[in-house]
Amino acid sequence: MFLALYLLVYAKTYIYKPWTTFSWPRISFFLKFPPLWNKETYLRFSFSCPTRKRPTKFPSRIHLYQQHPDWRGKVVLVQIANPARGRGRDVQEVQSETYSTAKRINETFGRPGYSPVVLIDTPLQFYERIAYYMIAECCMVTAVRDGMNLIPYEYIICRQGNEKLDETLQLDPSVPKKSMLVVSEFIGCSPSLSGAIRVNPWNIDAVAEAMDHALVVPESEKQLRHEKHYRYVSTHDVGYWAQSFLQDLERACRDHLRRRCWGIGFGLGFRVISLDPNFRKLSLDHIVSAYKRSRNRAILLDYDGTMMAPSVTDKTPNPEVIGFLNSLCRDPKNVVFLVSGRDKKTLTDWFSSCEKLGLAAEHGYFMRQRHDEDWETCVPVTEFDWKQTAEPVMKLYTETTDGSTIETKESALVWHYQYADPDFGSCQAKELLDHLESVLANDPVSVKSGQHIVEVKPQGLVAERLLETMREKGMLPDFVLCVGDDRSDEDMFEVITSAVAGPALSPMAEVFACTVGQKPSKAKYYLKDTMEIVRMLQGLATASEQAARTASQVSR
Numbered sequence: 001m002f003l004a005l006y007l008l009v010y011a012k013t014y015i016y017k018p019w020t021t022f023s024w025p026r027i028s029f030f031l032k033f034p035p036l037w038n039k040e041t042y043l044r045f046s047f048s049c050p051t052r053k054r055p056t057k058f059p060s061r062i063h064l065y066q067q068h069p070d071w072r073g074k075v076v077l078v079q080i081a082n083p084a085r086g087r088g089r090d091v092q093e094v095q096s097e098t099y100s101t102a103k104r105i106n107e108t109f110g111r112p113g114y115s116p117v118v119l120i121d122t123p124l125q126f127y128e129r130i131a132y133y134m135i136a137e138c139c140m141v142t143a144v145r146d147g148m149n150l151i152p153y154e155y156i157i158c159r160q161g162n163e164k165l166d167e168t169l170q171l172d173p174s175v176p177k178k179s180m181l182v183v184s185e186f187i188g189c190s191p192s193l194s195g196a197i198r199v200n201p202w203n204i205d206a207v208a209e210a211m212d213h214a215l216v217v218p219e220s221e222k223q224l225r226h227e228k229h230y231r232y233v234s235t236h237d238v239g240y241w242a243q244s245f246l247q248d249l250e251r252a253c254r255d256h257l258r259r260r261c262w263g264i265g266f267g268l269g270f271r272v273i274s275l276d277p278n279f280r281k282l283s284l285d286h287i288v289s290a291y292k293r294s295r296n297r298a299i300l301l302d303y304d305g306t307m308m309a310p311s312v313t314d315k316t317p318n319p320e321v322i323g324f325l326n327s328l329c330r331d332p333k334n335v336v337f338l339v340s341g342r343d344k345k346t347l348t349d350w351f352s353s354c355e356k357l358g359l360a361a362e363h364g365y366f367m368r369q370r371h372d373e374d375w376e377t378c379v380p381v382t383e384f385d386w387k388q389t390a391e392p393v394m395k396l397y398t399e400t401t402d403g404s405t406i407e408t409k410e411s412a413l414v415w416h417y418q419y420a421d422p423d424f425g426s427c428q429a430k431e432l433l434d435h436l437e438s439v440l441a442n443d444p445v446s447v448k449s450g451q452h453i454v455e456v457k458p459q460g461l462v463a464e465r466l467l468e469t470m471r472e473k474g475m476l477p478d479f480v481l482c483v484g485d486d487r488s489d490e491d492m493f494e495v496i497t498s499a500v501a502g503p504a505l506s507p508m509a510e511v512f513a514c515t516v517g518q519k520p521s522k523a524k525y526y527l528k529d530t531m532e533i534v535r536m537l538q539g540l541a542t543a544s545e546q547a548a549r550t551a552s553q554v555s556r
């Protein structure tokens, strides 16, 4: 006879206490007290709170017995209902639903001497709860929302036990410990428990399947899963968290006195950002006069979000953009490159009328100096094995984020969430970024976020390569302008800023790294939006046209 136990905690009233404060004789007595403990008894715990709606709690148990009749008579699910903190109508509703469903399960699947569900609705002593943890084969937490939920961590610690417990229960200390967790994907601790079976608690069938799976996995797998759980819990203890908070605080405060803080945005979008005191708005007069003084100019321009507003649906460049790009390219002192995440074909089609414009497609993986030249592959990467790792992860987020899609480029994979719910999409994007960074840590790729995208692309620095090409041609830039709007452009800013006083630039070089909007950036300058960027580029184009007119008048 297997006894499975699950707990319904109506309120989180528990406090962590170290092992040393336990009353060993009481635990020992409790564990030996029939019918809760014998060598063949399996216990299952599950926690929930009535104020967080529980769609799948009991229905999934009914499904377990319906779909897996083998467990009837072998599994007893014990649910411990802690007293509710609140007394609202919803609390009462959940309580009465809990009682009536437990009754129904017992009537349907029970028999004399066997109740598949045991519902304990009196408060448990702390030592009793700990004892339940120790003997539970599996802990199940199916809350549909919860901040952190420490129950799985406590369960793991209890399952690991210690010497004293082994001695009390006459367990062989050399036998590896086991633990099984079924947890809701909506609770805070879920991402940290890589050995847990994660479920969507709204999906009754999936929860029943997970319960069944937790019962049937081989013993060796239960041990491996426990090893994973315990390794995490024992290394990420209170000391670890305190230390990491302190480190974060130190990092945030390091340049605090030097930095300026700004409140930006309105309502829910309001946030305080701290910016380098040297970060300032780019003055048109300043850049135009530096432009006029210079002889060899390198100009690197991002496209989406920089020259084209994110809100525009048709991203095809308008005649105004084509016009000033051509004016800039006609100036013999300029080398102009459009550096975009877009693919070769899109850039070729869009900029076919800009004959002298250099194009860097897929963030510089492909480059073409002019319209009549062939594309070259610039990054020495031929292996794309990382796509096999990245794609399934992106697919997972696409399935759970309605409106999101995956774009497959020759060198990169992009997860788009422009058409997903904005808040949920950006939360998912943050998670995906972390997830991809951790699984691709050893691959030669970088994971970047952009305008409603998360992109994985080969590492490679387009700005470095462009400066190198100019140097090979004997052109040492004395003016560098680099404009971009998102994280994928930060590498360019870093390269050109750190090239100052190096061999790639003239010692007199003036460098303008400019981002769009006021935000933490490696760029020294910002302009408010794409309109201001376009105005600035038009200003430079006008300066080039004036210089060309003056030159032609002089030569006549």
Ligand SMILES: O=P(O)(O)OC[C@H]1O[C@H](O[C@H]2O[C@H](CO)[C@@H](O)[C@H](O)[C@H]2O)[C@H](O)[C@@H](O)[C@@H]1O
Pocket: 302, 303, 304, 305, 315, 339, 340, 341, 342, 343, 407, 414, 416, 417, 418, 450, 451, 452, 453, 455, 488
């Ligand atoms: O380097 P950029 O020129 O800024 O290009 C970055 C990405 O552009 C494209 O995505 C953008 O446009 C999409 C619609 O046209 C929009 O849904 C998305 O939110 C934008 O970021 C392109 O699809 C990506 O591959 C580029 O990396």
